[in-house]
Amino acid sequence: MKIDCVGGGPASLYFSILMKRMDPSHDITVYERNPAGSTFGWGVTYWEALIDYLRSADPESGRAISESSVRWENWITHVHDRVTITVENGAEGFGVGRQRLLDILADRARALGVRLEFEREILDEDELVDADLIVAGDGVNSVLRERHADHFGTEVTVGRHPYLWLGTTKVFDAFTFAFTETDHGWIWCYGYGFSPEQSTCVVESTPETWQGLGFDQMNEADCLGMLEKLFADVLDGHPLIGRARADGSARWERFPTLTNRTWHRGNLVLLGDAAHTTHYSIGSGTGLALGDAAVLAEELQRDTRLEPALTRYEHNRIGEIRSAQRSARHSAQWFENLPRYIDRPPEQLLELLGQRHSGLLAHLPPALYYRIWRLAGRFGR
Known part of the structure; x- marks a missing residue:
């Protein structure tokens, strides 16, 4: 089978790995519009069940991901000027740098014979007329999906709270929440390690607090400086780092929850964030994307007829994703109703x-x- 994957994220790369393991004769190319090594973002989280699966499905990449990850069992919650709470022996979680994860998967895909073409943007599936299967793994703003948005039944709901995805040289040895009260309301962050030198730090607030503190008018340097003061107790003097995006900036955003009524059209199928997103506060995005890759590969191995395989993949995953999105929606609402708690x-x-x-x-x-x-x-x- 000739397979073209559009988008070089974890889902596309892992799908290509699994398909090559199942049948080395598959002709697979992954197209990524950005240069190699230019991903934005910091660390990603995942949980013990996922690493167990990765080790069994492809031991080589699973082992490399495990060895490159940091782990935690403890959870710490700081409430500014009031209390610090620690839970020991909680659920085991893992963090790994997004770029490191992509490098592992890309190296493994190449070793299996997958072609990776960077700085190659695909804007229309007609550019891939020889493909038996086209996998749209090109993210929440998928160009291929948007060309047929009516068919897919694409809907996007944008969250209320602004958030900012940052890095820090403070290495959190536990999954850490911190809540700080200001004259304009509450602002909070959570942090987790993803390497021996760095952690991810996600900052969120209500729109009223965000505007009251002046973040809507600040440049990046002033914004980071104020946040370092607000979360000085948990950062221990370490800086916050922007530059989380491909264009070199760190931007406040509101999270888009994306759903699609159907996930395939002819030989075009959606994968990962092109098919769905779940609010970052439950830390499941990467795991769900890799789950898509696994199920799609399994269904294509089970039945070489494309339409039945894609239909079963869609039905299998939509139910699980809806459950995850429901949990994520409740989690986001918890933070939106923070004064209750x-x-x-x-x-x-x-x-x-x-x-x-x-x-x-x-x-x-x-x-x-x-x-x-x-x-x-x-x-x-």
Whole structure:
């Protein structure tokens, strides 16, 4: 089969690896519009179940990803000038640099015979007329998907809160939340390590706090300087670093949650962020994209007829993605309703934060929800 993948992100690269492992005769090319090594972003998170799968599906890349990752079991929550809460032996999580992840997958794909063409932008599937299968893994702003947006039933819902994706030389040895109260309301961040030298730090606030603090008028240097002061307690004197984007800037954004009614059209199929996005606060985006790659490869191996294979892939993944997006929506709403929870006793606050993906929490008073969890026996440690 001749397969062309548009977009050189983790999903496209991993799909090409799995397909080559299944059948080395597949003719696979991955097209990426940006130069090699120019990805934006810092670290990505994933959880223990994913690394177990990666090690079994392709031991070479799974082992390299595991060896390049940092791990944590503890979770720390700081509430400014009030309390620091630590949970030991929580769920095991991992962080790996996005560029390091892409390098591992690209090297493995090349070793298996996949062609990688950087600085090659594909704007129309008609440029790939010889392909049996075209995989649109070109991200949330997918050009190939947008050409047929009516067919795919594409919908985008933009979140209320501005957020900023940064790096820092402060190496967090636990997954860390920090909440800071200002004269204009609350602002918060969470950080996690992804290498021995750096961590990711995501900052979020309400629009009112963001505007009240003047972030809507600040340049990047002034913005980073103010954030370093606001989160001085958790940064321990380390700087925040912008330059998280390909154009060299760090920008405030509002998160777009993307859904599609269908994921394929003829021999064109959507993968990863081109098909769906989930709010960053549950840390599942990369794992879900790699899951797409795995299921698509499995269905194509099971049935060489393209239409039935793509239909089963779509039905399989849409259900799981909807569940993840539901959890992500509840998580985002938890932060949007932060004043409901922030003044709870420390033990309750931490439990409510840990259960922020629950739809039940959104409809019950925090104290009642907390008591229900205790009665259900799910609080004890």
